[in-house]
Amino acid sequence: MTKSLSLTDAKDYTISTVEQHILAQQQKHSPDATGSFSWLLSGITLATKMTEARVRRAGLLDICGAAGNRNVQGEEQQKLDVYADGAMVHCLGVRENVALIASEENEEAILFDGRSGPGKYVVLFDPLDGSSNIDVNVSVGTIFSILAMPLEAYPPADPNVAVLQPGVKQLAAGYVVYGSSTILVYTTGHGVHGFTLDPTVGAYVLSHENIRMPEQGKIYSSNDAYWDSFPEEYRNYLEYLRSGRAGRQYALRYIGSLVADFHRTLLKGGVFLYPPTASNPQGKLRLLYEANPVAFIAEQAGGMATNGSERIMEIVPRSIHQRTPLMIGSKAEMNEFQQFTRQVARA
Numbered sequence: 579m580t581k582s583l584s585l586t587d588a589k590d591y592t593i594s595t596v597e598q599h600i601l602a603q604q605q606k607h608s609p610d611a612t613g614s615f616s617w618l619l620s621g622i623t624l625a626t627k628m629t630e631a632r633v634r635r636a637g638l639l640d641i642c643g644a645a646g647n648r649n650v651q652g653e654e655q656q657k658l659d660v661y662a663d664g665a666m667v668h669c670l671g672v673r674e675n676v677a678l679i680a681s682e683e684n685e686e687a688i689l690f691d692g693r694s695g696p697g698k699y700v701v702l703f704d705p706l707d708g709s710s711n712i713d714v715n716v717s718v719g720t721i722f723s724i725l726a727m728p729l730e731a732y733p734p735a736d737p738n739v740a741v742l743q744p745g746v747k748q749l750a751a752g753y754v755v756y757g758s759s760t761i762l763v764y765t766t767g768h769g770v771h772g773f774t775l776d777p778t779v780g781a782y783v784l785s786h787e788n789i790r791m792p793e794q795g796k797i798y799s800s801n802d803a804y805w806d807s808f809p810e811e812y813r814n815y816l817e818y819l820r821s822g823r824a825g826r827q828y829a830l831r832y833i834g835s836l837v838a839d840f841h842r843t844l845l846k847g848g849v850f851l852y853p854p855t856a857s858n859p860q861g862k863l864r865l866l867y868e869a870n871p872v873a874f875i876a877e878q879a880g881g882m883a884t885n886g887s888e889r890i891m892e893i894v895p896r897s898i899h900q901r902t903p904l905m906i907g908s909k910a911e912m913n914e915f916q917q918f919t920r921q922v923a924r925a
């Protein structure tokens with residue numbers, strides 16, 4: 579005798595995971611897809627779950643504090659930076675469709691060799707963004723960007739060159755915030771979707787489908803301590819937001835982890851700014867694995883991202899760890915910001 583499942587029973591088992599979502603998106607938008615892309619993304623989700631398990635036990639394991647070395651940017655590496663990078667390198671290394679990776683923690687791009695054929699994808703990532711915050715229990719995250727491997731000349735004579743593609747070429751981008759809960763947000767160019775990690779089942783479960791950034795917000799986010807060294811037009815714009823002349827009272831929120839500051843901007847609207855400063859005249863954030871992925875997500879959600887004069891995703895990169903100023907947020911704030919920078923360009 580067969581037993582039929584009642585609707586109530588079925589509801590108890592309904593769960594939409596990020597893997598299911600990616601597969602469904604692939605079937606909808608690329609019906610000829612082989613599943614290879616989903617396999618790659620599952621490597622990233624696995625690596626982030628490994629990192630999240632460590633982050634959650636940070637005070638219990640000997641993983642807080644500095645690892646005792648500096649990365650290519652001259653920044654002190656935290657022990658968790660090293661672990662998170664290793665998790666990504668391992669999980670992507672065992673996926674034969676990944677040709678090349680580049681990370682904040684490695685000076686050069688890494689070409690996975692010994693494959694039967696060329697891999698199709700290039701993955702760029704910041705394994706643990708905001709890691710200087712880890713010892714004080716503030717949100718950190720992982721950011722990633724996926725490009726197609728240019729296959730004309732495989733293996734490439736210089737792997738670094740193959741990663742130098744503008745953001746408009748991204749096939750997918752995403753991030754994970756290890757915050758009060760762990761959330762993964764991604765886009766493949768068909769909207770922005772968010773998944774919360776359910777620790778009881780160990781899966782990222784759909785929680786925010788088709789995220790839209792509010793057209794205007796009430797929050798601006800920048801490191802006020804650098805005020806004196808911001809270019810004049812940036813100070814004028816920030817004064818404008820502070821003064822109420824924008825027609826609303828803005829609040830300031832600055833976490834100091836791009837991934838968390840951006841996530842708030844995505845959900846609440848407003849603007850995040852990391853302008854050129856005296857100590858970082860080219861900006862601080864990295865174009866390929868910080869600015870480009872969040873810019874792709876912002877645009878897909880209805881927002882905008884610029885370096886002050888150019889759309890972030892159109893910048894042609896010259897080096898893998900290139901820095902850029904980053905202004906990103908809701909349409910209304912970004913349009914107003916551009917009026918301030920255009921005045922300077924016209925002068």
Ligand code: AHM
Nearest residue numbers: 706707708709710801834835836837
């Ligand atoms: P990291 O990738 O080494 O952690 O550094 C980047 C971080 C960003 O997450 C954040 O937006 C920025 O540095 C904060 O910089 P500052 O302390 O200068 O405000």
Ligand code: MG
Nearest residue numbers: 704707708868
């Ligand atoms: Mg970072």
